[in-house]
Amino acid sequence: MKRETMAIHAGYESEPTTKAVAVPIYQTAAYEFESADHGAALFNLETPGFRYSRISNPTVAVLERRVAALEGGVDALCVASGQAALNYAALNVAGMGQNIVSVPQLYGTTYTLFAHILPGQGIEVRFAESDSPQEIERIIDENTRAVFCESIGNPAGNICDIEAIAAVAHRRGVPLIVDNTVASPILLRPMEYGADIVVHSLTKFMGGHGTTLGGAVVDSGKFPWRDHADKFPTFCTPDASYHGLVYVDHFGDAAFIARCRAVQQRNTGAVLSPLSAFLLLQGIETVALRVERHVENARTVAKFLRAHPNVESVNYAGFADNPYHALAKKYLGGAGSSLLTFEVRGGFEAAKHFYDRLALIKRLVNMGDAKSLACHPASTTHRQMPIEQQVKAGITPGMIRISVGVEHIEDIVGDLDQALAAASAIISHAAE
Ligand SMILES: Cc1ncc(COP(=O)(O)O)c(C=O)c1O
Numbered sequence: 001m002k003r004e005t006m007a008i009h010a011g012y013e014s015e016p017t018t019k020a021v022a023v024p025i026y027q028t029a030a031y032e033f034e035s036a037d038h039g040a041a042l043f044n045l046e047t048p049g050f051r052y053s054r055i056s057n058p059t060v061a062v063l064e065r066r067v068a069a070l071e072g073g074v075d076a077l078c079v080a081s082g083q084a085a086l087n088y089a090a091l092n093v094a095g096m097g098q099n100i101v102s103v104p105q106l107y108g109t110t111y112t113l114f115a116h117i118l119p120g121q122g123i124e125v126r127f128a129e130s131d132s133p134q135e136i137e138r139i140i141d142e143n144t145r146a147v148f149c150e151s152i153g154n155p156a157g158n159i160c161d162i163e164a165i166a167a168v169a170h171r172r173g174v175p176l177i178v179d180n181t182v183a184s185p186i187l188l189r190p191m192e193y194g195a196d197i198v199v200h201s202l203t204k205f206m207g208g209h210g211t212t213l214g215g216a217v218v219d220s221g222k223f224p225w226r227d228h229a230d231k232f233p234t235f236c237t238p239d240a241s242y243h244g245l246v247y248v249d250h251f252g253d254a255a256f257i258a259r260c261r262a263v264q265q266r267n268t269g270a271v272l273s274p275l276s277a278f279l280l281l282q283g284i285e286t287v288a289l290r291v292e293r294h295v296e297n298a299r300t301v302a303k304f305l306r307a308h309p310n311v312e313s314v315n316y317a318g319f320a321d322n323p324y325h326a327l328a329k330k331y332l333g334g335a336g337s338s339l340l341t342f343e344v345r346g347g348f349e350a351a352k353h354f355y356d357r358l359a360l361i362k363r364l365v366n367m368g369d370a371k372s373l374a375c376h377p378a379s380t381t382h383r384q385m386p387i388e389q390q391v392k393a394g395i396t397p398g399m400i401r402i403s404v405g406v407e408h409i410e411d412i413v414g415d416l417d418q419a420l421a422a423a424s425a426i427i428s429h430a431a432e
Contacts, residue, residue, distance in 0.1 A: 003070060003186055004288040011065030027274060029053050045250060055266050059274035063281050067206070067216045070185040070284075071198050074221030075254040077261050078214060078277060082181060082201025084270035085215030086110055087117075089177050089199050092217075092260045093232070094145040096122030100177075101140050103131040103160060104392040105153030108381040110179070111393065114148075127392070133164040140172045145231060146197075147174060151190050152182040152337050154367070155377050155401040156394025157315045159327035166194025173231060175223040175256075181205070182339050182367070186291040188331050196223040197256060204368030207283035208290050212276045217260055221253030235259060241267070290370060290406055294338035297412060298404040304413050305342050310350075310420040312343035315394075338404040339367055341377075343396065344420065346427045351376065351398040353423035360407070360415040367403035372412050374402050 001009070031050040033039035041047040050056055060078050068076040079085050090113075094100050102114055104127045114125035125148075128135040136147060147169040149160040162178060169176040175196035180188065184205040190198050200206060202214035225248050229236040235255050238244035242262050251258035265271065272280075302316035317328040318336030328334055344351040355363060361372040365380050375381060378397045382390055390396075404412065 001069075006069040007066065007287050008285045010069030011062035045245070053274070054269050054271050055261065057271075057274050057277070059281075060272050060277040063202075063214075063272075063277040063284070064216070066281065066284055067200065067202070068218050070189075070287075071180070071218045072185075072189050072191045072220070073198065073218035075257040076216050076218040077257050077265060078202065078216045078272045078280075079265060080215065080270040080272050080276075081213045082179075082199070082203055082215040083109055083113065085199045085201070085217045086113060086179065088260050088264040088270070089197055089217045090114075090118060090123065090146070090148075091121075091264055092256060093175065093177070094118075094123045095234075098122075098143045098145045099124040099126055099141070100146045100148055101126045101128060101136055101144050102148040103128055103136065103150070103153070103158075104389070105131060105156035105158045105394055106150060107154045107179070107181075108377070108383075108385060110150075111382070111389070112384050115389075127389075129392070131158055131160050131165075133161060133168045136165060137168045137172070140168070140174070144172065144174055146177050148177045148179075150179040150182065151188055151331070152317075152339070153394065154182050154339060155341050155375075155381070155399070157317060157324070157336070157339065157341060158394065159317055159324040159331055161327055162190050162193040162195055162331065166196075169196075170194065173228045182337050183332070184287060184291055184368075186288050187295070187333075187335070187337065191218075191220040191222075193331070196220050202280050202283075203366070205291060205294070206287055206368075207280045208287060208368060208370055209283055210366050210369035210371065210373075212279040212283075214272050214276055214280045217257065219254055219257040219260075223256065225255055234263075239263070291338075293406040294368075294404060295335050297406065297409050298336060298338035298340060300409050301402065301404050301412060301416065302336065302340055304416065308417075308420055310345045310424045312345045312398075314340065314342040316340045339401065340404070341394075341399050341401045343398050344400060344423060346423070347398045350423050350427050351400055353426045354419045355400060357419040357422040358415060359418070360411055361402065361405075361419075367401075369403065370406045372402065372405035372407060372415075374400055377401055 064076040166176045177197040178190040178195040181201040198218040200216040225235040247255035306314045316336045317324040
């Protein structure tokens, strides 16, 4: 099945989802049992079905199947936000005294989670000097439980060599977790290159309209937990919190996601509401169409900015001279994503004036919306990061990030042009 079709149909084809989705015509927190034995069988995970919406929900289940189908995974867990998905994925592999090795180019709140929040729970996150597989391998040790990267870094725009990074992780007996939010499975499917777990902020391209928060953890089903049982006893030995269940025995390939649901979501409850799932499902039906237009518009915007006299530089992997172009060719068919950054000539002040003059493009900190959006990472998404870490993450003080939307390209370019002209006039006037 092609991705366009999966985005519309996956999830409805098999039991019990079809029935469960067709039957409820109201919103409910819990589901009636046919009998005490039926209830017991559901609790024992002997029969498929729904008990309580903090564990699973029929509408959310369709979304889970659809996201899993798009990424090529065996199963998925959809949660309240991308951050919840990242937190759950990390907590599901690592515990007190263990570490996760990450690339340095990260979304700002992921950096905060890794640098400040997980260490409070005894999990160290080690940041490699760069996204090179050698730098990553250098800091893996016997306590490492996963390697983490964003397939396309937000906002750095770096493209990770997933195949090479997965090879490093696997050589050291740990899974590779990839945040595929910026690429979306329409541009890239990390599992086809060896990623074991994929995480998404569904709030972005998947939902696509900037209306609804959501996140997903997708399990490739390929990581051999049993072969590394010494490192991952939580999957391979009886779980006292779930009456002695052994996840790899009971769930086979889908052990990671089953534990994520039974341990992380069931006990800490970052649940996606069914209404949000419904809205995200509507978005996903058009994700393939939108991403095609996003990418086409972004290419034109990148070319326009590069030729503009008031623009210092443009970071767009679709350009042949971009350091990540070879990886863009390998992983994205040569295109850059529709998230790009540039420097307005005149530095911080000029960038600020440009930003204030935007009329069509919205000043807000989201991306992957049908609408074009702009943000200034140094003062917003990445402001908690120390300056030297900002530099490693690819952020500069005068950088503007644009998420190029699906509007008519002449309107997008026209807005950029007038804002650049206005910023340049203000700067020249001040210099007189
Ligand atoms: C790459 C990436 N991952 C995760 C997140 C967090 O997602 P959410 O805002 O849905 O929690 C974001 C948000 O911008 C992001 O850009």
